[in-house]
Amino acid sequence: MADQTICPKFEKALTIINKRWAALIIFQLLEGSQRFCNIESSIGVSGRVLSERLKDLEKEGLVKRTVYDETPVRIEYSLTEKGKSLKPVLQAIQEWADHSIDLNQND
């Protein structure tokens, strides 16, 4: 790949949040910390990909995995500060969607 790179930070940001499901996962976690199966059913992602994506997002420091050592163990995923700082981005998408998306237009 040539990689002429317009703006490296912008491009790297896209490799993180432009991955399939990443934005929806973060959108969902903006509501508060949640369990694996809850995210899975809320956004309709497969467990296989959710597992993979949560690891990516954790590695990027956007998501935190917390194990509550009760019986049975409870595991919750939440946004870090860096993750929460994406809120304006998702809000901008939401606003754009609200005034520019026509759900009846099927392609």
Add this chain to the structure above:
Amino acid sequence: MADQTICPKFEKALTIINKRWAALIIFQLLEGSQRFCNIESSIGVSGRVLSERLKDLEKEGLVKRTVYDETPVRIEYSLTEKGKSLKPVLQAIQEWADHSIDLNQND
């Protein structure tokens, strides 16, 4: 797929702009209308995918393809109003990238 759908407009917006290269293409076109080979070399996308993506974006009404009937023909791609209305979204990403992305952190 279950498709529990959080917000259908938001999800549809993501299927458009979250496709690989779509955001970068629009980012690039915010600078003004451009030719195929210019977009190709600026963002490092392959001709195969650029061709496909430009058609998607045209179908979604974000991009306009204009043929200038000179000799040889010149074909330029530009943003429609709907495409330009994505600017705040890309700006939000840019701002987030500027203060949250660390280029040295390699994963």
Add this chain to the structure above:
DNA sequence: ACACTTACTTACATAAAGTAAGTTAATAAC
């Protein structure tokens, strides 16, 4: 006539995502 450019398309290879079943650990139900 021959090489070069633009805007693509086609054929093929690799990577990412979807589907479904399996695993481990714990608890609840019969």
Add this chain to the structure above:
DNA sequence: GTTATTAACTTACTTTATGTAAGTAAGTGT
């Protein structure tokens, strides 16, 4: 005390998307 159920994954396999490279058609330049 076997059987069933739930949570959080993982594994194996299939389908889809993307990358790579070569090819095409129309025109220009030498």
